[in-house]
Amino acid sequence: MRMRDLFRSTPLRLAGTFALAMVLLTGGVFSFVYVATTDAWIVQLQTVFADEAEKAAASDEERLRRSLSLRLTRDFRRLNFVALYDSSGALVFGNLDRRPDIPIDGRTHYVDDFRPAEGVTPEPTLLVARARPNGGIIVLGRSLDEVVTLRRILARALSFAILPLAACALGVGFFFARRTAGRIREIDRAIASIMQGDLRARLPTASGIEELDGVIASVNLMLDEIERLLGQLASVGDNIAHDLRTPVVNVRAGLEQALAAAPKGDSLRPAVQSALRQLDRAMNTIAALLRISSIENERRHSAFRDMDLAALCAELHEFFLPLAQAKGIAMSLAPTTPVHKIGDTDLMREAIANLIDNALKFTPRGGAVHVAAMLKNGLACVEVNDNGRGVPAAEAHDIFRRFVRGSKAGGEPGGGIGLSITATIARLHGMNLTVADNAPGARFTMAERFVKAPIRQE
Amino acid sequence: MNDDKPVYVCEDESELAKAIESELLGRYSVVLSETGAEAMVAARAGRARLLVMDRMLKGADGLALVEELRASGDRTPVLMISAMGGVDDRVAGLRAGGDDYLVKPFAMVEFSARVDALARRLSDAQTTALAAGPLTMNLISRKVRRNGREIDLLPREFKLLEYFMRRPGQLVTRQMLLEDVWEYHFNVQSNVVDVHIRNLRVKLDAPDEKKLIVNLRGEGFVLDADA
Numbered sequence: 001m002r003m004r005d006l007f008r009s010t011p012l013r014l015a016g017t018f019a020l021a022m023v024l025l026t027g028g029v030f031s032f033v034y035v036a037t038t039d040a041w042i043v044q045l046q047t048v049f050a051d052e053a054e055k056a057a058a059s060d061e062e063r064l065r066r067s068l069s070l071r072l073t074r075d076f077r078r079l080n081f082v083a084l085y086d087s088s089g090a091l092v093f094g095n096l097d098r099r100p101d102i103p104i105d106g107r108t109h110y111v112d113d114f115r116p117a118e119g120v121t122p123e124p125t126l127l128v129a130r131a132r133p134n135g136g137i138i139v140l141g142r143s144l145d146e147v148v149t150l151r152r153i154l155a156r157a158l159s160f161a162i163l164p165l166a167a168c169a170l171g172v173g174f175f176f177a178r179r180t181a182g183r184i185r186e187i188d189r190a191i192a193s194i195m196q197g198d199l200r201a202r203l204p205t206a207s208g209i210e211e212l213d214g215v216i217a218s219v220n221l222m223l224d225e226i227e228r229l230l231g232q233l234a235s236v237g238d239n240i241a242h243d244l245r246t247p248v249v250n251v252r253a254g255l256e257q258a259l260a261a262a263p264k265g266d267s268l269r270p271a272v273q274s275a276l277r278q279l280d281r282a283m284n285t286i287a288a289l290l291r292i293s294s295i296e297n298e299r300r301h302s303a304f305r306d307m308d309l310a311a312l313c314a315e316l317h318e319f320f321l322p323l324a325q326a327k328g329i330a331m332s333l334a335p336t337t338p339v340h341k342i343g344d345t346d347l348m349r350e351a352i353a354n355l356i357d358n359a360l361k362f363t364p365r366g367g368a369v370h371v372a373a374m375l376k377n378g379l380a381c382v383e384v385n386d387n388g389r390g391v392p393a394a395e396a397h398d399i400f401r402r403f404v405r406g407s408k409a410g411g412e413p414g415g416g417i418g419l420s421i422t423a424t425i426a427r428l429h430g431m432n433l434t435v436a437d438n439a440p441g442a443r444f445t446m447a448e449r450f451v452k453a454p455i456r457q458e
Numbered sequence: 459m460n461d462d463k464p465v466y467v468c469e470d471e472s473e474l475a476k477a478i479e480s481e482l483l484g485r486y487s488v489v490l491s492e493t494g495a496e497a498m499v500a501a502r503a504g505r506a507r508l509l510v511m512d513r514m515l516k517g518a519d520g521l522a523l524v525e526e527l528r529a530s531g532d533r534t535p536v537l538m539i540s541a542m543g544g545v546d547d548r549v550a551g552l553r554a555g556g557d558d559y560l561v562k563p564f565a566m567v568e569f570s571a572r573v574d575a576l577a578r579r580l581s582d583a584q585t586t587a588l589a590a591g592p593l594t595m596n597l598i599s600r601k602v603r604r605n606g607r608e609i610d611l612l613p614r615e616f617k618l619l620e621y622f623m624r625r626p627g628q629l630v631t632r633q634m635l636l637e638d639v640w641e642y643h644f645n646v647q648s649n650v651v652d653v654h655i656r657n658l659r660v661k662l663d664a665p666d667e668k669k670l671i672v673n674l675r676g677e678g679f680v681l682d683a684d685a
Contacts, residue, residue, distance in 0.1 A: 242541065245541065245562060245563045246471055246473070246474060246562075246563075248563055249474055249477070249562060249563040249564070250473040250474060250477055252563075252565065252566065253474075253477030253478075253480075253481065253566050254477065256481070256565075256566050256567070257477075257480055257481070280565065283563045283565070284645065286563060287561070287563060287645070288645075290541075294542075318614075319640065319642075319650065320650055322650070322653045322654055322656075322657050323648060323649070323650040323653045325653075326653045326656070346643060346644075349642065349644075350642075350643075350644040353642070353644065353646060354644075357646055357647055357648050357650070360648060361647065361648060417647070418647055421644075
C-alpha cells in the first residue's frame with residue numbers, strides 16, 4: 001500500500017493517538033515525581049532552617065560555636081554554610097567571608113545563584129539570616145546542589161525512557177488497532193459480497209470483540225432467515241414456470257395444428273398467428289426464468305476451467321460483426337492479450353454475447369460498439385461500450401433485475417432477459433455487472449470483485 | 459426402404475405426447491410409449507426409425523435407457539427432450555448417447571425439424587464430397603462450386619453451407635444453426651443468424667441465379683436442392 005494510504009489508515013491513527021497518550025501520561029507522572037520530590041525537600045529544608053536559625057540565635061555563644069563547628073566538620077561536601085558576624089559585620093566564625101545579601105528576618109530565602117566565595121560556581125542555595133541578642137548576626141545556609149542533581153537525573157531518565165516507550169506504545173497500539181481494523185474489514189467485505197447478491201455469504205464470527213460477536217451472530221441468523229425466505233420465493237417462481245410450461249407448449253401445438261388445417265384466407269388465421277407470436281414470447285420468458293434459476297441454483301463450479309476472456313470477446317466479435325455491418329454500426333474489438341479467468345466458458349460466452357447483442361440492439365445506425373477484455377488492477381474485466389441511447393441513471397440498477405426493460409427500450413422485444421441472465425452468470429463467476437454513462441451511450445462492465453486472495457491492506 | 463419404420467415417442471405427459479403425435483403423423487408413423495419399455499424393445503430389434511426420449515419418464519430414467527441402448531451397440535437415432543435445460547444437463551444427455559437434445563418448452567417447428575434431421579441423417583461416415591442441386595462441396599480441398607463457378611467462403615461460411623448441404627430440402631432452424639454450427643447453446647435475441655445466412659447467400663447466388671437457401675418465415679431456412 002502506498003505511503004499516503006498508510007497515514008490515512010485507521011490503525012496507524014489509533015496507534016499514534018495511543019502513543020501520544022502514553023507519552024503524555026508518562027511525562028505527567030515524571031513531572032509530578034520531579035516536582036513532588038524536590039519541592040517537598042526544599043519546603044522541608046526551609047522550615048527546618050528557619051527553626052534552626054531561631055534556636056541558634058537564642059543559644060549561648062559557647063554551645064553555638066561547638067554545634068556549628070561540628071556541622072562544618074561533618075560536612076565533607078561543603079553543602080552547609082554557617083557564619084557568625086559581630087555587630088560591625090565582621091566574620092567571627094564560619095565559612096562565609098561576606099554576609100550574603102538577604103534580609104535579616106529569620107525567614108528562609110531561596111537564592112538562585114549563591115556564590116559562597118570568589119571563583120566558585122554559583123549554585124541554588126537556601127539561606128537564613130537572623131539577628132542575635134548580642135547584636136551580631138547568624139547566617140545558616142544549605143546548598144541545593146543535591147536537588148539539582150536529582151532533578152538532572154530525573155530529567156535524563158525521562159528523556160531516555162520516553163523514546164522507547166513511545167515506540168513501544170506505537171507498536172502495541174498499531175498491532176491491536178490493525179487487528180481490530182482487519183476484522184472489521186473482513187466483516188465489511190462479507191457485507192459487500194452479500195450486498196452484491198451472494199446471500200450465502202456470512203459475516204465472519206470470532207471477531208475477538210465480544211460485543212461485536214453478539215451482533216454478528218444476530219446478523220447471520222437474520223441472513224439465514226432471509227435466504228430461506230428468498231429460496232421459498234424463488235422455488236414458488238420456478239414451480240409456476242414449470243407448471244406454465246406444459247400447457248403453453250400444448251396450446252402452442254394445438255394452435256399450430258389449427259393453423260395448418262385452416263384453409264388460406266380463413267378469417268381466424270391472423271388471430272391464431274398473433275396468438276402464436278405472443279405464446280412464443282411467453283415461452284421465451286419462461287425459458288429464461290428457468291435458465292436463470294438453474295444457473296443460480298446449480299452454482300456448479302466443477303465445470304470451471306481456465307478460459308481466456310479476450311479470446312471469447314474476439315470470437316463473439318466475429319460472430320456479431322455481420323449483424324453490426326448490416327445495421328451500419330462500427331463494431332471494434334480491443335487488441336487482444338489473453339485475460340485468463342477460471343470459469344464456465346459456455347456461460348461466460350452467453351453473458352458476453354448478451355451484452356454485445358444488447359449494445360447492438362440499442363445503438364442506432366451510424367453508431368459504434370466497442371468490445372474489450374482487460375485486466376484492471378489485476379482483476380479480469382469485460383467491457384462493452386456503445387454510443388447509443390444509454391441508460392438513465394435512475395434505471396441503472398433496475399435493468400439487471402429480472403425482465404425489467406429500460407423506458408427507452410421502446411418496442412424492442414426481449415430487452416432485459418439477456419441482461420438479467422448476464423448478471424446472474426457474472427455473479428456466479430464472482431463478477432459484478434455494472435452500467436455507466438458512456439457520454440453518450442452506455443458502458444456495461446463485467447468485472448471481477450476480488451482477486452483469489454483478498455487484498456491485504458498492509 | 460426403411461421409411462415405414464415408426465418413430466417411438468417416449469413421453470409421459472399425455473397432452474404433449476398427443477401434440478407430438480399429430481405433428482409427426484402424415485410424415486411418419488408414430489408409436490407412443492409412456493414408459494419407454496416398448497421403444498427399447500423395438501429399437502433393439504431394429505424396428506424403430508427414431509426415438510424421442512423424455513429425460514424423465516414415469517418410473518424410468520430416459521437417460522439410463524439411452525445409455526443402456528448405446529451400451530448394447532444399437533445406433534438408432536435418439537432425440538432427447540427435457541425440462542432440464544441446465545448447464546450440464548445437455549452435456550449429460552448427449553454423453554449418454556442422445557443424438558440431439560431439445561429443451562422444453564419448444565416450438566413444434568423446432569421439434570419436427572430436429573426429428574427430420576435425425577430421421578434423414580446421412581451416414582456421414584467418410585464422405586469427402588457433398589452435392590445438392592447445382593452446388594458441390596469438396597470436404598478435403600474445401601472448394602465449393604455452383605454450376606462449376608468456384609465460390610470463395612470463409613471457414614465459418616463453409617461450415618454453415620456444409621450443414622445445409624448435409625440436409626438438403628430439410629427445415630433448418632436458427633436454434634439448430636446456433637447449436638450445431640457455432641456450438642452456442644443459448645438464445646440470441648437479434649437476427650444475427652439471418653445476417654450470416656444473408657451474407658452466405660450473397661456469395662452463393664449470382665444476380666441472375668435462383669436463391670438456394672430459402673427463408674421459411676418464422677420457422678427457419680431450407681436449402682432448395684431442386685433449384
